[in-house]
Amino acid sequence: QKEVEQNSGPLSVPEGAIASLNCTYSDRGSQSFFWYRQYSGKSPELIMSIYSNGDKEDGRFTAQLNKASQYVSLLIRDSQPSDSATYLCAVNWAGAGSYQLTFGKGTKLSVIP
Amino acid sequence: DAGITQSPRYKITETGRQVTLMCHQTWSHSYMFWYRQDLGHGLRLIYYSAAADITDKGEVPDGYVVSRSKTENFPLTLESATRSQTSVYFCASSESGTGDPGELFFGEGSRLTVL
Numbered sequence: 001q002k003e004v005e006q007n008s009g010p011l012s013v014p015e016g017a018i019a020s021l022n023c024t025y026s027d028r029g030s031q032s033f034f035w036y037r038q039y040s041g042k043s044p045e046l047i048m049s050i051y052s053n054g055d056k057e058d059g060r061f062t063a064q065l066n067k068a069s070q071y072v073s074l075l076i077r078d079s080q081p082s083d084s085a086t087y088l089c090a091v092n093w094a095g096a097g098s099y100q101l102t103f104g105k106g107t108k109l110s111v112i113p
Numbered sequence: 114d115a116g117i118t119q120s121p122r123y124k125i126t127e128t129g130r131q132v133t134l135m136c137h138q139t140w141s142h143s144y145m146f147w148y149r150q151d152l153g154h155g156l157r158l159i160y161y162s163a164a165a166d167i168t169d170k171g172e173v174p175d176g177y178v179v180s181r182s183k184t185e186n187f188p189l190t191l192e193s194a195t196r197s198q199t200s201v202y203f204c205a206s207s208e209s210g211t212g213d214p215g216e217l218f219f220g221e222g223s224r225l226t227v228l
Contacts (some may be wrong), residue, residue: 052227
């Protein structure tokens with residue numbers, strides 16, 4: 001069974017610090033990786049996608065992928081209270097053009113002012 | 114406005130009743146999905162559809178029925194609701210042509226309570 005594992009948290013960081021969220025997955029053949037943010041009582045929204053090893057930066061967010069270690073992470077620089085949310089890691093085992101997506105259970109992030 | 118809409122947003126029903134949750138998207142996305150979200154389980158896929166008239170089971174399909182006669186609509190029916198189906202249901206869509214189908218756009222959710 002293909003699994004996506006995240007630390008449930010809560011992860012607490014002070015405002016302005018770097019928040020580091022981690023995710024591991026069970027299948028080396030996985031192709032596509034995603035980070036979703038979900039505010040309490042709201043629906044998930046896509047914030048980052050990454051497809052190849054290395055780093056991908058978008059504003060204050062950096063996604064890091066290491067396929068050999070089966071590990072994907074999300075760094076949030078200069079964390080703000082508005083970043084407080086649950087972050088969901090998702091893996092598409094099948095790659096572009098097909099669909100076999102599994103979500104992790106999420107890590108709750110709390111940014112302390 | 115373009116987007117993905119779900120209705121009803123809130124529904125209370127009784128055990129044994131049939132319930133249909135509606136989902137409509139205006140992007141003409143190929144893929145549509147139904148997820149349920151419960152504490153301790155995260156998001157779990159119920160059914161998905163790669164195109165009109167093509168549907169497939171996800172992780173937890175028992176007790177649910179879907180159809181997709183038009184690209185823009187993907188209703189989810191609980192044929193005989195049970196208390197274990199009390200949950201928040203999310204509809205989502207994605208486009209495989211220009212991106213990865215894992216890039217989902219979610220509706221606002223439908224909170225269903227079965228008494």
